Amino acid sequence: MAERWxxxxxxxxxxxxxxxxxxxxxxxxxxxxxxxxxALGAALGTAALVAVPTFLVAGAGGxxxxxxxxxxxxxxxxxxxxxxGPGGPWLSRVxxxxxxxxxxxxxxxxxxxxDLDDVDAVRSSLSCGEAQWVPGLPPGVSDLRxxxxxxxxxxxxxxxxxxxxxxxxxxxxxxxxxxTAGVCGEGPDGREAAVADDVRGAGAxxxxxxxxxxxxxxxxVLAVRVGNAVLLDHTSSATARPAGSVGDWLAGRVxxxxxxxxxxxxxPC
Amino acid sequence: MxxxxxxxxxxxxxxxxxxxxxxxxxxxxxxxxxGDRDEAQECVQEAFAxxxxxxRSLAHVQHPEAWxxxxxxxxxxxxxxxxVRGRRAPDRALQGTGTVAGPSETYVAVVEALRRLPEAQRQxxxxxxxxxxxxxxxxxxxxVPVNTVKTRLRRGRAALAEILxxxxxxxxxxxxxxxxxxxxx
Numbered sequence: 001m002a003e004r005w006x007x008x009x010x011x012x013x014x015x016x017x018x019x020x021x022x023x024x025x026x027x028x029x030x031x032x033x034x035x036x037x038x039a040l041g042a043a044l045g046t047a048a049l050v051a052v053p054t055f056l057v058a059g060a061g062g063x064x065x066x067x068x069x070x071x072x073x074x075x076x077x078x079x080x081x082x083x084x085g086p087g088g089p090w091l092s093r094v095x096x097x098x099x100x101x102x103x104x105x106x107x108x109x110x111x112x113x114x115d116l117d118d119v120d121a122v123r124s125s126l127s128c129g130e131a132q133w134v135p136g137l138p139p140g141v142s143d144l145r146x147x148x149x150x151x152x153x154x155x156x157x158x159x160x161x162x163x164x165x166x167x168x169x170x171x172x173x174x175x176x177x178x179x180t181a182g183v184c185g186e187g188p189d190g191r192e193a194a195v196a197d198d199v200r201g202a203g204a205x206x207x208x209x210x211x212x213x214x215x216x217x218x219x220x221v222l223a224v225r226v227g228n229a230v231l232l233d234h235t236s237s238a239t240a241r242p243a244g245s246v247g248d249w250l251a252g253r254v255x256x257x258x259x260x261x262x263x264x265x266x267x268p269c
Numbered sequence: 270m271x272x273x274x275x276x277x278x279x280x281x282x283x284x285x286x287x288x289x290x291x292x293x294x295x296x297x298x299x300x301x302x303x304g305d306r307d308e309a310q311e312c313v314q315e316a317f318a319x320x321x322x323x324x325r326s327l328a329h330v331q332h333p334e335a336w337x338x339x340x341x342x343x344x345x346x347x348x349x350x351x352x353v354r355g356r357r358a359p360d361r362a363l364q365g366t367g368t369v370a371g372p373s374e375t376y377v378a379v380v381e382a383l384r385r386l387p388e389a390q391r392q393x394x395x396x397x398x399x400x401x402x403x404x405x406x407x408x409x410x411x412x413v414p415v416n417t418v419k420t421r422l423r424r425g426r427a428a429l430a431e432i433l434x435x436x437x438x439x440x441x442x443x444x445x446x447x448x449x450x451x452x453x454x
Contacts, residue, residue: 011375014306018310024288027318028321115340
């Protein structure tokens with residue numbers, strides 16, 4: 001009887017010359033130390049004004065899936081929502097083809113992208129005022145991408161794409177972002193905050209922009225939701241912009257990403 | 270064997286067992302996914318290093334092996350990695366000499382053929398046929414519906430058969446040509 005070809009199920013895999021486990025653990029410890037230094041540096045650098053969703057870490061979006069503390073635990077509940085709802089089931093992973101860095105500042109080099117397993121990097125971004133360190137990853141989030149880029153003259157841009165179990169979870173998270181943004185704008189240092197609703201040009205199902213300025217710095221956040229995904233774009237720069245124009249300015253920059261988020265819509269692209 | 274206890278972070282012994290039990294096959298699977306031996310080995314090593322770092326979180330993950338495999342694959346395809354690969358010195362302590370026993374001609378031919386498939390089809394073929402995951406588990410790992418996996422599997426297998434031909438390489442079909450191309454590098 002002829003051998004089945006291609007012989008996918010009977011392949012003899014190569015034998016690899018792998019380093020001992022102790023060396024891998026050592027590398028992991030080095031990695032942990034580097035991450036701690038990076039996270040602390042980022043927290044100190046952004047502690048003053050960043051209007052960021054700490055509540056996302058503390059617990060958001062009721063009805064979400066359990067914490068997926070890694071890139072791909074093989075359980076159906078963490079990959080596709082069990083209650084599909086209109087247009088479901090909802091995509092629970094960020095597709096490889098969705099480039100969250102599209103349109104980002106590149107003056108300081110290519111943005112660094114972190115995944116769900118880069119817990120420390122995500123924690124450093126999810127802060128408001130003084131950095132708050134909490135265990136675990138955002139409950140209800142099944143996948144995420146965090147991109148951090150440095151621009152010219154000390155500007156910085158963070159983008160956080162969060163995937164929830166369903167649009168209700170994403171919408172609840174977005175509402176809490178806005179609530180937290182308001183609290184962050186009530187600082188003691190004479191900061192001024194403004195919110196612009198329904199940012200034109202964002203192309204999202206929900207969108208709003210938040211701007212807070214203090215001294216020479218302006219922190220801007222554009223929040224959008226498409227289906228069960230939320231994108232938060234945070235820019236810190238020395239350029240003062242009114243809330244209305246900031247919304248449109250940010251919307252233009254993130255539009256390629258928002259367009260790609262159509263995969264999370266009820267009627268996906 | 271080798272799987273860390275759930276709800277309790279791995280200690281060194283657990284990790285070493287987990288690594289010994291799964292590193293070889295994960296490296297082979299990632300190699301099949303990306304078609305680059307050195308990159309596969311490096312990414313899997315880094316994924317295991319991250320697993321050690323994240324062992325508290327990993328204790329709550331149902332399938333740590335899937336976690337490592339996915340992390341390694343993401344590392345391999347991430348733009349960040351491609352950007353920094355050229356300027357970061359490799360960790361010499363983690364560098365082996367590559368493979369102890371080179372992959373068979375058939376394995377190389379299949380990997381070379383897999384490289385010609387769209388990424389989505391390649392992933393499901395590797396996870397289902399080389400990692401022996403049921404279709405449901407492949408769907409869960411990739412975050413796509415089961416029917417999507419089945420469709421990609423069907424198309425991927427058809428494409429592989431087209432590339433490799435209907436007969437094993439020694440009979441001189443297109444698969445033999447792939448093997449020959451691989452020999453020439």
